[in-house]
Amino acid sequence: MPFKDDMTPSPQSLLQAPTPALVLDEARLTANIRRMEDHLAPFDVVFRPHVKTAKSPDVLRTVFGGTGPITVSTLLEAQMFAEAGFDDILYAVGIVPAKLDAVRTLADAGVRMQIILDEADVAHAVADTIAGNSGITVLIEVDCDGHRSGVAPEADDLLVIGRTLADAGLLCGVLTHAGESYSCQGADAIAAHAEIERAGLVRAAERLRAAGLPCPVVSMGSTPTALFVQALDGITEVRAGVYMFQDLVMAGIGVCQPEEIALSVLATVIGYQKAQGRLVIDAGWMAMSRDRGTAAQRVDQGYGLVCDAGGTIIGDLIVTGANQEHGLVGHRDGTPLDFSAYPIGTRLRILPNHACATAAQHPAYLLSNRDGMVRARWPRFSGWM
Amino acid sequence: MPFKDDMTPSPQSLLQAPTPALVLDEARLTANIRRMEDHLAPFDVVFRPHVKTAKSPDVLRTVFGGTGPITVSTLLEAQMFAEAGFDDILYAVGIVPAKLDAVRTLADAGVRMQIILDEADVAHAVADTIAGNSGITVLIEVDCDGHRSGVAPEADDLLVIGRTLADAGLLCGVLTHAGESYSCQGADAIAAHAEIERAGLVRAAERLRAAGLPCPVVSMGSTPTALFVQALDGITEVRAGVYMFQDLVMAGIGVCQPEEIALSVLATVIGYQKAQGRLVIDAGWMAMSRDRGTAAQRVDQGYGLVCDAGGTIIGDLIVTGANQEHGLVGHRDGTPLDFSAYPIGTRLRILPNHACATAAQHPAYLLSNRDGMVRARWPRFSGWM
Numbered sequence: 001m002p003f004k005d006d007m008t009p010s011p012q013s014l015l016q017a018p019t020p021a022l023v024l025d026e027a028r029l030t031a032n033i034r035r036m037e038d039h040l041a042p043f044d045v046v047f048r049p050h051v052k053t054a055k056s057p058d059v060l061r062t063v064f065g066g067t068g069p070i071t072v073s074t075l076l077e078a079q080m081f082a083e084a085g086f087d088d089i090l091y092a093v094g095i096v097p098a099k100l101d102a103v104r105t106l107a108d109a110g111v112r113m114q115i116i117l118d119e120a121d122v123a124h125a126v127a128d129t130i131a132g133n134s135g136i137t138v139l140i141e142v143d144c145d146g147h148r149s150g151v152a153p154e155a156d157d158l159l160v161i162g163r164t165l166a167d168a169g170l171l172c173g174v175l176t177h178a179g180e181s182y183s184c185q186g187a188d189a190i191a192a193h194a195e196i197e198r199a200g201l202v203r204a205a206e207r208l209r210a211a212g213l214p215c216p217v218v219s220m221g222s223t224p225t226a227l228f229v230q231a232l233d234g235i236t237e238v239r240a241g242v243y244m245f246q247d248l249v250m251a252g253i254g255v256c257q258p259e260e261i262a263l264s265v266l267a268t269v270i271g272y273q274k275a276q277g278r279l280v281i282d283a284g285w286m287a288m289s290r291d292r293g294t295a296a297q298r299v300d301q302g303y304g305l306v307c308d309a310g311g312t313i314i315g316d317l318i319v320t321g322a323n324q325e326h327g328l329v330g331h332r333d334g335t336p337l338d339f340s341a342y343p344i345g346t347r348l349r350i351l352p353n354h355a356c357a358t359a360a361q362h363p364a365y366l367l368s369n370r371d372g373m374v375r376a377r378w379p380r381f382s383g384w385m
Numbered sequence: 386m387p388f389k390d391d392m393t394p395s396p397q398s399l400l401q402a403p404t405p406a407l408v409l410d411e412a413r414l415t416a417n418i419r420r421m422e423d424h425l426a427p428f429d430v431v432f433r434p435h436v437k438t439a440k441s442p443d444v445l446r447t448v449f450g451g452t453g454p455i456t457v458s459t460l461l462e463a464q465m466f467a468e469a470g471f472d473d474i475l476y477a478v479g480i481v482p483a484k485l486d487a488v489r490t491l492a493d494a495g496v497r498m499q500i501i502l503d504e505a506d507v508a509h510a511v512a513d514t515i516a517g518n519s520g521i522t523v524l525i526e527v528d529c530d531g532h533r534s535g536v537a538p539e540a541d542d543l544l545v546i547g548r549t550l551a552d553a554g555l556l557c558g559v560l561t562h563a564g565e566s567y568s569c570q571g572a573d574a575i576a577a578h579a580e581i582e583r584a585g586l587v588r589a590a591e592r593l594r595a596a597g598l599p600c601p602v603v604s605m606g607s608t609p610t611a612l613f614v615q616a617l618d619g620i621t622e623v624r625a626g627v628y629m630f631q632d633l634v635m636a637g638i639g640v641c642q643p644e645e646i647a648l649s650v651l652a653t654v655i656g657y658q659k660a661q662g663r664l665v666i667d668a669g670w671m672a673m674s675r676d677r678g679t680a681a682q683r684v685d686q687g688y689g690l691v692c693d694a695g696g697t698i699i700g701d702l703i704v705t706g707a708n709q710e711h712g713l714v715g716h717r718d719g720t721p722l723d724f725s726a727y728p729i730g731t732r733l734r735i736l737p738n739h740a741c742a743t744a745a746q747h748p749a750y751l752l753s754n755r756d757g758m759v760r761a762r763w764p765r766f767s768g769w770m
Contacts, residue, residue: 018770073710093710094655096730149656270479271534290675325458325478345481363768383748385403
């Protein structure tokens with residue numbers, strides 16, 4: 001039964017698009033990209049955007065006006081972007097030997113591949129397996145703030161790993177990610193955390209060089225620290241991903257204003273919870289994701305902040321609860337809604353807590369202009385290899 | 386660059402499969418399906434499984450040994466299952482007029498379509514739009530426990546809506562979903578809630594019939610209430626979806642044992658958080674979902690309960706934290722792990738909080754037998770139309 005062509009028309013307006021759907025506001029996307037460019041312009045660094053948020057070559061072509069060096073979080077991202085012509089890829093999750101075959105396949109196809117690790121045993125296994133493969137180099141992951149992974153800048157293991165990789169001709173530098181910057185509040189705190197990130201990473205690079213080891217790449221980054229860092233002495237490369245779209249978690253720590261968030265979920269009012277004074281919409285947690293990243297922030301945005309179909313925030317309306325395909329919309333303080341303003345069929349747009357998580361629930365972006373017209377449908381992918 | 390064939394081998398053992406990956410234990414799946422069949426066998430009801438958890442015709446064919454009546458949460462599910470030969474479909478999310486075209490396309494292709502609604506205005510719009518289309522009938526959604534949507538069994542609107550639909554020849558019955566059963570604790574509480582669900586729904590059916598309106602279908606269901614209901618007097622149909630796989634939220638309220646959960650995420654140890662005594666694995670929230678449904682239960686399972694590669698639960702190990710592609714594994718009480726038991730490359734399987742949410746993060750199931758061999762790769766879909 002060939003339904004597909006009948007049932008997926010190409011909408012010209014967001015008012016006609018099937019819901020739920022993922023909307024990307026072109027003007028805000030462009031402004032967010034420009035803001036990062038402008039902030040980093042005074043510094044002599046490579047910018048290597050992270051594609052884990054967008055997972056769409058179309059979005060990254062907007063960043064670069066073509067292709068450029070990228071960071072990936074999965075080998076499927078590496079493969080998909082390589083197929084789209086991106087040939088300088090950093091896989092920024094600690095490698096394990098079982099994944100080296102996939103990395104080598106990409107390198108053999110002409111992609112410049114960088115991988116990362118933080119364990120001496122892994123360094124030995126990698127050295128044994130890929131030494132001499134000119135397409136693959138290795139960065140040592142450094143832990144600058146106790147967030148996740150990496151060797152401490154002062155750890156003995158840093159030099160042990162560095163020596164193992166250098167002897168195999170694989171060492172190309174150090175990398176860190178200041179994940180704790182997501183817990184900072186405001187520009188000053190973020191800038192101070194960026195300096196912690198910078199200083200720890202540069203210290204690791206200096207220790208390698210003092211031991212006679214090469215360290216040409218010194219790569220740091222997160223959306224908060226990339227946008228607020230004041231000095232990049234000793235840093236050669238900056239990474240960030242969420243900055244393209246921004247989200248409510250970023251707004252909650254002062255990285256952006258909610259009005260700058262480029263990503264939203266288009267939804268339709270499908271009913272009412274009359275006793276509780278809430279709307280029922282057709283965007284539940286499957287469309288928004290289960291991410292409740294603002295729950296621990298000063299302003300809890302529920303499952304998202306509600307805008308009209310044109311993208312303008314409506315006072316204090318949030319998605320107060322979510323089932324799989326149902327969202328509940330109400331005032332943040334619980335005051336009942338005036339239903340007459342929201343007839344069945346009303347279109348709303350919901351700003352997400354976490355752009356990476358919400359985007360991952362959808363197969364494509366509807367790229368929209370200021371008039372709410374759909375300029376393009378940009379596919380995105382998900383999953384792993 | 387044609388990487389795909391090189392990089393996605395068909396693994397024969399879970400020890401060779403790329404990670405993260407979604408594993409479906411065939412023996413547990415079969416046992417969960419059998420349990421529901423056995424529980425409902427004494428009752429004279431149609432069982433109409435919900436496909437929103439599995440989103441895979443292969444899984445539903447296992448339920449039926451062929452095709453059968455199904456419940457869907459999106460019109461994409463309806464379309465995909467119709468293409469796979471399922472021709473009796475209940476779309477159990479409140480309809481809005483904008484979605485009627487898609488429903489009609491399915492009906493015109495020969496699918497028996499049922500839709501639901503709970504608003505008089507929508508009933509009028511539906512009656513105006515599809516009266517006379519013999520392939521579509523309508524159930525009135527009834528609210529039995531204040532969980533989400535529906536008209537109260539005693540509401541005046543029930544008869545208003547019923548009359549509107551009956552006059553258009555569209556009324557075929559009533560439906561409810563006892564979503565609050567997820568907050569019950571233990572078999573007795575769930576059975577009591579099932580009786581509330583049954584009694585409220587049957588009351589709605591009786592009021593329609595007393596008003597001279599037809600009500601052949603009386604459809605209730607949720608995994609907890611379907612598995613623990615003791616009496617189904619007046620009920621013609623039962624629905625459930627999670628029961629096929631089960632999950633930690635269900636285990637937490639006593640619906641199943643953790644050892645009965647058929648779904649898990651296969652992951653690899655990729656490093657250590659040495660200071661905190663935790664493993665780093667390559668299954669983060671992208672692989673597990675952000676669902677933290679056990680957080681409010683008596684035992685918080687973090688982002689999932691950890692098993693060995695064979696699927697046997699390892700004491701009190703849980704995924705204590707998650708980034709996008711990194712999970713942290715530790716003892717529930719924070720005691721540091723003995724890393725020597727978990728060398729880099731060790732395979733683990735993580736039982737999910739919420740099967741619907743975790744499965745939705747993956748493109749396919751690896752169907753595994755008791756020996757950890759992959760018997761099939763069953764694709765699943767996601768998204769909307």
